[in-house]
Amino acid sequence: MSAPTSLYQQLRAIIGPEYVTEELCDRLVYSKDYSIEGIADDYTPDFVVKPGSVDEIERIIALANEFKMPLYTWGAGTSMSGNPLAVHRGIVLDTKRLNQVLEVDPDNLTITVQAGATMAEVQAAAMKHGVFFTHQPESCLSSTIGGALSCMGISIFGAKYGYAYDQVVGVEVVLGTGKRVRIGGKSYLSVPSHNLMNLFLGAEGTLGIITEAILKVYPLPATRDRVSYAFSDITTAMEACKRVHGAGCWPETVYAFDRRSLVQYMERSKTPIPEELSMAVLFGCSGDHDLVEKMLEVISRSCEQVNGVRMSEEVTESWGDSVNINRETFDKSNFALSHTDYEPDLIDACVPLSKFQEYSDFCDELKKEFGWVDIDFGAFIVAGPRGPIPFCIYFSVPIDTRIPREIEKWFEFKEKMYQRAIAMGGSVSNANGVGLRSAPWVREQLGDAWELLTDIKSLVDPNNILNRGQRGFD
């Protein structure tokens, strides 16, 4: 038999025929993520491959370089910004065969995992050793560690523990050159020089493919409890959050939803939401029983000081359950049911805290202009690594994808929203990824630093193989 010559044959020779496909029915499965960008254009790749080892990944990258063929890393494809999509076709590389939890080390509070492991698997492995992995997005049953470290993801426990990439102490990455590097280690400060690790965290697969990560885990809290409060507007809700912080209280969950978002999240449980509510905040606390009780008491006091109204236990429970989707609770996910008529896309611009209300009012006005009223997709705000004080307001915008004009309108809408954010002294953010969504504004915002970034990109990925056309790169 002669040596394989075509790219397809060579891929099959490297990873085995059952893990390489050029069938249209498979390629279409890898052509869209959870973004309107993904439905607005055709991002069907030429091949999908699913390597089983880092060695195979290195060889695929070498091959892609040889053929100058773009390569898009794909975890679970649940991203909300179009960032795993094959903009210039080429190869989609599915990482989920690299899904092993390599070591749980409760003594050093670390867990070492391969990048294709799902968050739920990592959590389950940690829990078996009495420790706790904190990054838990609502997609944790399906989304991967590699995806989480590559997007600036949020977790229901983020108010206490931070982003996904706050959890990393070490990574192994295969660069676009095919070179494998390891940065960091088990000690919490493995930064002998510049913090090179940060280059690859939140990089959305543009600089290298993360293959392994050493992550932080924490002692398992003994109890968890939650409470929720309704407020007359965003400003008051944020004031309550500031008071909670000022009181020295450090909850693990701080999610603020407007009424429309709450209704959307109750699609499956059918829990009625009070009519008069404008903005509500869910606070979740963890720790020993007496501490949790005290924290909830302080939170309640802080909220009531600004006339917050305590929500019923039924609402608190349903809300908590609907965002806490995991191995034991996935029957509570409302996503498919609430996404039948519309697909919401997300504006995740980060404006200064004092401008949340103004920005939200602007969004409401704009939504009216675009004819998007009375549909249950609204605004929500989550607290990130700054404790109970939220940092970023998200607006989900419902698009009827059956109507091409509606899809076009999304692009017009987001342009107005992002520009307004920048004009208000805010920023495009990579919360949930830049991908194709907010990429058009990245260069403008980075200014001179854009050149530095492209120089770095050329160094680690000289043939522009990795996620070509994503994140503002050509």
Next chain:
Amino acid sequence: MIERLEKYDEWARACMHVRCGLCRENCPAYSQLRLDSYSAKGKMTMLFYWLKGRLEPDAVLAERVFACTSCGLCDVACGYEQSAAIQEMKGVLFDSAISLPEGYKQISDRTRESGNPYAEDREKARTFLESIPERNAETADYTLFLGCTELYREQEQVTDVLRILRDADVSFSVISENICCGSPAYRVGDQKQAQEQALSVAKMLKEKEQKVLASCAGCYRMFSHYYPLLLEEENPFPVIHSVQLIDQLISDGSLDLQPLDAKVTYHDPCHLGRHAGVYDEPRRVLSAIPGVELVEMEWNRKFSKCCGAGGGFRSGRPDDAIAVAAHRVKEAESTGASILVTACPFCLRNLSDGAKSIGSDIEVRTIESLIADQL
């Protein structure tokens, strides 16, 4: 033909919107075959583009779609009953000229030709059934319907059921002929053949004017859920599963059980658990055996993982089906149980083969066999 799929357009669209993949990791087909295409998300994507006209159904697509055990775990994750949409896709593919993966088609061919999916000689079943003294009972409370797997592959199960019924003085009759309930043919998309089976079986059972007792989870679901659809009759005849009856017999004191000192875990058959909501009865029955300690597997009740046998998977992909079963057996082993109990002869077969394949010494039993031994 594609019109049959249009009613699922909304579900496929919802999936294209959200792409959540919550159905993926627990899907037995995905766990073996490992491209996203094999999960419900993959199949819904194919449905979406098929309906849009971008994807022409072909043998490759059929291979992906038929790789589904109909376990319904994706429905729990999704909120939409995607397994029903997948079932309809199988039906449409079956009725088209597309070549189906080997093994699946055979099930319906055999049912058509020999009256059962195993292509066994029905005379064998008749001889056996005629040897059951109760067969002639004119007036009885129940008609015991024995399924093909019990009759041709797991006959001990029949003996155990009979022992229990006799011990509790249940009045029952037996039909002395084996006609497949149609479930296997239905599962591989042959609705026509399934309907034919349903017509003959229903005719036979209705004549008896007795409550039907099924000791196979597949037959039970077929009678209770699919006969109304296939026969367009709301409630063709009343039906009860043997586990439900045993539960009643224990609670009214008709069965006296000897102690058994063992740690036992229970595997919910998809047909009986997720699809019919029978979760508590089998657990009550097991807990009623003095000395038995019932322990749960990590995935139980509505989250129970599939044994891998259903939907034609066992015939179409025997090695994969057994590998899925082996995973479930390992899960059972990790509870420390020495007996893995189920309530379906098809699960019994596949789990036993799964246990054998990994050299597990866990005992795989049905509830009926466990109870019969404790009488």
